[in-house]
Amino acid sequence: MGPDEIHVSLGLIILNGDKKVIFKSKWLPWVLIAPQAVIILAFFFWPAAQALIQSFQQSDVFGTSVEWNGIENFVSLWRDETYLASFKTTAIFSILVAGLGISLSLILAFFADRITKGAWFYRTLLILPYAVAPVVAGVLWLFLFSPSVGLAAYMLEKVGIQWNSLLNSNHAMTLIVIASVWKQISYNFLFFLAGFQSIPKSLIEAAAIDGASVWKRFWTIQLPLLTPTTFFLLVVNTVYAFFDTFGIVDSTTRGGPGKDTAILVYKVYFDGFKAMDLGGSAAQSVILMAIVICLTVIQFKYVERKVNY
């Protein structure tokens, strides 16, 4: 289960309700709950608790001795320049991915909403990237931007840009941003399109009769009414950029050159499994958990507001 699932659920738990007609059984509900409960306890709560405990411990490489060291792991993260750099990288990356992804899909949805004929055709092609795995998306763009045979790299060379995402960190960042935005456009597009289509046609028609241009109608009617959708997508895209882009980074830049595209999730994986720094990795996990919780709470509050709207 990924954080990409957050979006669907929050809207659903608001509507609280109880059935008037219920069945009576002392044991049956427990049997029904059991499969989900066992999985959640064993693979969610137990490991999360372990991560929390480990983040306050120091263990040697062989795992033979473990000792408590308070907030030492967090303090050393705070002092670790590569970690702070990773935070900055993640922030820049998320802003670019969310900003570009949302604006481009807003434009596409605006025009797709105007279409009566051929809408199915455009929509089908535009939602294709949703089906493509992040790793595969990364590989497709890696191929386009490969310094030796990539078509995009070749074109850039023609206009005087020596493209090499293996050596130039700006190029590397551009590559992962493009691949990430490409993959997420489908999702944003579908939500914006649904948003546009839920705006009453009478509203737009009335404004048109009053002489408001397409441009003016967009800014004064459609965009304000899409604010909830936009805000929702902002949170979803941030979560996506933070967590679901691991495959894209791992298949294109692998955090390089140096550590210049090592986003937080990539660093947790690398420190925990490649560098075998369990305490440090656990502390990073705890920080990431805090970030997810914050984003979820923000979204939760926002959904409530939308319900009252």
Place this chain on the structure above:
Amino acid sequence: MIERNRWLNLVTHLVLCIGVVVIVFPIYLALVGSTHSAQEMAQSPIPIWFGNEGFTNFKTILMGEGEGVRNQLPVSRMMWVSLVTALCIAFGKISISLLSAFAIVYFQFPFRKTVFWGIFITLMLPVEVRIAPTYKVIADFGMVNSFAGLTIPLIASATATFLFRQFFLTVPDELAEAAKMDGAKPMRFFWDVLIPLSKTSMAALFVIQFIYGWNQYLWPLLMSTEERMYPIVMGIRNMTAGADSQVQWNLAMATAILALLPPALVVVLMQKWFIKGLVDTEK
């Protein structure tokens, strides 16, 4: 459309066409790349129209033998691993969520609210934030390199549980009343009434969860240490891992096409349910 404006219609189609071309181009180029020989793909600029080596390339990677592959696991095996994983995750999530939602909606039992919030909290614990300890649990259970290890930890689903709960709440009470009057046991009601009514929600969830399962990467990266348990997304990552000039792009692109074909087909063919599942449930 509100007004007739030829110029605007032109812009509309132009923007959409550009959008579609940019979105589809990487996939198109992968398809083209998969039909050329390694030599043709090693020169710049690479061809942008189809070649004649497609059959050979796909046969090579599917069988795992031929020019350009050395002791590589056949991609057909990887696709099998991906398929089993995706189907188990999709059906697993749907089944256990249906059961949990049924219990939460149609029964009163102690700690009902606690159970509900327990499921909710899993949303805040994505695998990315508990990588190492979750791996340890799996290792202790001896589930590394097994389909059980690849799927079971991922089939808990707050999303699906809430979706079904929400749906069950809208099912008229009269149905349950009638079932009780007829003396039907709870499970009978579940099978004969709720399941048939939930078909649309199940289809919508199936699309989303199948794609989710097929595209898993970080989890198999930890879970599959032996090549025979590699899903195809891991396979393609390994094929492009070498130095830029040594990558067999024709074979890598053929693998990419095979990796994106099943989920793409599911999305396109089940588009109606997919969009419903994605957008409608959010409202």
